[in-house]
Amino acid sequence: MNHSISLTVNGARRDFVLDDPRVTLLDLLRERLHLTGTKKGCDRGQCGACTILVDGKRINSCLALAVSHDGADILTIEGLARGDQLHPVQAAFIAHDGFQCGFCTPGQIMSAIGMIGEGQAGNDPERVRECMSGNLCRCGAYVGIVDAVLDAQGQMDRTNQRRSA
Amino acid sequence: MKQFDYVRPATVTEAVAAAAQPGAVFLAAGTNLLDLMKGGVSRPDRLVDVTHLDGLDGIETLADGSLRIGALVRNADLAHDAEFARSYPAVAEALLSGASAQLRNAATVGGNLLQRTRCAYFYDTASRCNKRAPGSGCDARDGENRSHAVLGWSESCIATHPSDFCVPLVALDAIVEIEGRGGRREIALVELHRLPGDAPDRESVLEPGDLIVAVRLPPAARGFAAHARYLKVRERTSYAFAVVSAAAALRIENGRIAEARLALGGVAAKPWRARAAEDVLKGVAPIADAFQKAARRALEGAKPSGDNAFKIELARRIVVRALTLAAAGTPARIPALPASPFASTSGALHV
Numbered sequence: 001m002n003h004s005i006s007l008t009v010n011g012a013r014r015d016f017v018l019d020d021p022r023v024t025l026l027d028l029l030r031e032r033l034h035l036t037g038t039k040k041g042c043d044r045g046q047c048g049a050c051t052i053l054v055d056g057k058r059i060n061s062c063l064a065l066a067v068s069h070d071g072a073d074i075l076t077i078e079g080l081a082r083g084d085q086l087h088p089v090q091a092a093f094i095a096h097d098g099f100q101c102g103f104c105t106p107g108q109i110m111s112a113i114g115m116i117g118e119g120q121a122g123n124d125p126e127r128v129r130e131c132m133s134g135n136l137c138r139c140g141a142y143v144g145i146v147d148a149v150l151d152a153q154g155q156m157d158r159t160n161q162r163r164s165a
Numbered sequence: 166m167k168q169f170d171y172v173r174p175a176t177v178t179e180a181v182a183a184a185a186q187p188g189a190v191f192l193a194a195g196t197n198l199l200d201l202m203k204g205g206v207s208r209p210d211r212l213v214d215v216t217h218l219d220g221l222d223g224i225e226t227l228a229d230g231s232l233r234i235g236a237l238v239r240n241a242d243l244a245h246d247a248e249f250a251r252s253y254p255a256v257a258e259a260l261l262s263g264a265s266a267q268l269r270n271a272a273t274v275g276g277n278l279l280q281r282t283r284c285a286y287f288y289d290t291a292s293r294c295n296k297r298a299p300g301s302g303c304d305a306r307d308g309e310n311r312s313h314a315v316l317g318w319s320e321s322c323i324a325t326h327p328s329d330f331c332v333p334l335v336a337l338d339a340i341v342e343i344e345g346r347g348g349r350r351e352i353a354l355v356e357l358h359r360l361p362g363d364a365p366d367r368e369s370v371l372e373p374g375d376l377i378v379a380v381r382l383p384p385a386a387r388g389f390a391a392h393a394r395y396l397k398v399r400e401r402t403s404y405a406f407a408v409v410s411a412a413a414a415l416r417i418e419n420g421r422i423a424e425a426r427l428a429l430g431g432v433a434a435k436p437w438r439a440r441a442a443e444d445v446l447k448g449v450a451p452i453a454d455a456f457q458k459a460a461r462r463a464l465e466g467a468k469p470s471g472d473n474a475f476k477i478e479l480a481r482r483i484v485v486r487a488l489t490l491a492a493a494g495t496p497a498r499i500p501a502l503p504a505s506p507f508a509s510t511s512g513a514l515h516v
Contacts, residue, residue, distance in 0.1 A: 003171060021171035021212070024199070044200050048267060057241075057270040063199045064271065067171055068192060068214050115266065120245065126501040133403035134265025 005070040009033060010079030018067055025069060026050045026061035029076060037077035037106045041136075048135035051107040051114070052076050058114025060134075077106035080113075088159075089113055092152035093145070100139035111135045112149045116156060123150055166202045170211045177218060177344050177376060184213040185346055185374030191215050193237065194271040196264075197280045205290050206281075206297060216273075221378055224249060230384030233342075236275030236377045240330065241266065243274065253386060254495045255333040255393035255412050262397050262504035263329040265404050275377040278331060278341070278357065279369065282324035282434070283406055285309065295321045296365040310471030312408055315480070316464075317433040322365030323470035324434055326358055329504070331436040333395055333412035336428035337386035342379040345372060354380065358435035365434070389414035389426060393495050396487040397430070397504040398479060407431035409480045410504070413487035415451065422446045422455075427463060427488070432480055439463035442484070451492035453485070460484035 003018045009029070016032065026043070029035045029052070038061060041049030045063040052061045053075040080087035089112050092098070099105040111132060121127040128146050137145065174180040184191050188210030192198060201207035215221070221237040224246055232252070234243060243249055244260035264272065286292040286305045293302035305313055305323050313323040331354065339354040357369050371377075397410035410430035416423045425446035429437040442463035449455045460481040467477045486506060 001170070021169065022166050044203060045196060045268060048265065051267055058267050059271045060196070060267045063194075063196050063268075065171075065192070065195055065199065065212075068173075068195070068216055070217075111267065114270075118241075118245070118266070124501060130403050130502050131266055134267045 003067045005067060007066075007069065007071070008073040009035070010074070010076060016066070021065065021067045023066045024062055025052065025054070025064040025066050025074070028066040029061065029074075035076050035078050038110075039103055039106055041104070041107070046136075047104070047107075048111055049104050049107040051110040051135065053110060053114055056114075056117060058111050075110070077110060080109070087113070088155045089116075089148070089152040092148040092155070096144045096148035096151060097141070098144040098148035099137070099141050104135060104137045104139075108132070108135045108137065108145055112145075112152065115149070116153045121153075123154065125150065167205070167208045169202075169209055171214065172211060173214045173217055175218075177221075177378065180213055180215050180218060181344055181346060181374045181376055183211070184376065186211060187373075189213055189373075191376060193273040193276040194239075196268050196272045197276065201281060201288075204288055206288055215376065227381075230387065232382045232386070234274055234380045234382075236273060236379055238274045239270060240264075240272045240274070240277060241269040244269065250499065252390050253333070253337065253382060253393070254390060254499070255395045255414055255491075256330065256337070256382075258499050258503045259329040259333050259395040259397075259410075259412060261499060262395065262410075274330075274380055277328055278354070278377060278380070279371075280328060281368070283327045284313065284324035287324060296324060296361075296368070299364070299366045306471065308471075311473045311475075312406075312431070313470050313473055314433050315467045315469060315473060315476050316429075316437055317360040317435070318470045319361045319363065319365070321363050322361035322434065324361070324365070325431050326433065326435050327406045327431075328436065329395065329397060329407060329410060329430060331358075332410055332428045332430035333393070333414070334380065334382075335436040335438045336412045336414055336426040337389070338383050339386075340381040340383065341377055342381060343371065343375050344378050345375040349378075351381075355436070355438050361434050368434070388416050388424070391495055392417055392491045394487055394490040395504045396483055396490065396506060398483060398506060402502060402505060402507065409476055409483050411480070411483045411487040413484070413491040415446075415488070415491050417451060417492070420450060422449055422451055425459070425488075427459065427484065429463065429480060429484070432467070432476065439484075441465065446488075451488070453489070456485045456488040456492075457481075459488065 039049035041047035192212040250257035292304040392415040399405035414426040442459040
């Protein structure tokens, strides 16, 4: 039986007919939309490489059935930059060497954006490490990742203050 | 993953009817179920998606002072609800000590209650497992079993229930609201999960089609907010299941414990309420001697199921430390590393 679903992906409405309900959001993004920035690491919810924002919240796309997310608003790593202008978190990862091989990086960046939105960590590095523990980096770039997240969060907070001033 | 039919019922009644069919299971977030299906551990014929049902995602205070939490409330939304965290701090701390931020954003209250054990032999379809394949045997009994049960286990199964959330909930007398083919009923959470006995495949008292629609905390549960902690020993600092955990909640009046609540996690096939230990604490001063006596009572009857005798002494120490932290008072803010005995801000004392 076919299932029709609609998603908003990086701001654009996309309609799908699924002939198999087993398709995850991760596989839908990669195989149907060719948005391969979202990575398949463990495919079991343990590594965080597949992290995307669904309705503004970070989740593991490998453990989310697409058919169950009819109507969802999805943001992936491809939806962050505006032309050549990087998202502050992307720029901070470059500035602070927040990666080595880069495979976990899209998931780290999406997770960091989700974390900043949750507003629970503040500028405490220990809380940032705890809030980012769902994203593994086998290269061990954690020191740079924490610095990048703190820096980007500070920049985004200042930008928001200027906007509201 | 085995092929399955996907159905999305419009009402709770339709959902119950659809899930009562043989081979059918409910799908909420799927953070545990999909993992199990990918590994061939769970092989349902039909998924009944309850995530689009109305009215199951609210948090409401009832007229009698109870709190009713809809089964589809996400773990993170509950833990970060300021009023909830103030009133039931040990529950919020337990939630935030579990899984990762991504999983907490997806996982639901009802799903958390019904998550499956993380016993590696249950997950490995090449191993014998009485829970996954009744009658096949238990490879955990003579295998890598240092994290397995020390209370309530049987020769058929030594697996533990992995939930953090359930531990303070049973301590606080949580009630589970269930919609089934016979209508609405409710049971104490402590009665939901079964000990393995000779049928470890029957993990709960739920019948086919039964849907958890809400969890309720009775009015008295708020009375422990000033002295409530969850403490969890893991094999790494974050994003790991409990080796042993404890929820301790005290009501202290005039320097004495008017009422104590205590439950343990990671020690049995269900969240383990330690009522005998609670009785020891009633009416006494909150001091180390009393906590040590309570810890001994809490682990009475415990026995190793393998290479895990250490968990019995570890559990006693965790009980003492959780009670000590609870007596010291609920922190104004949940520590940076929730429930961690190693957190720099936990104020933990080595015992």
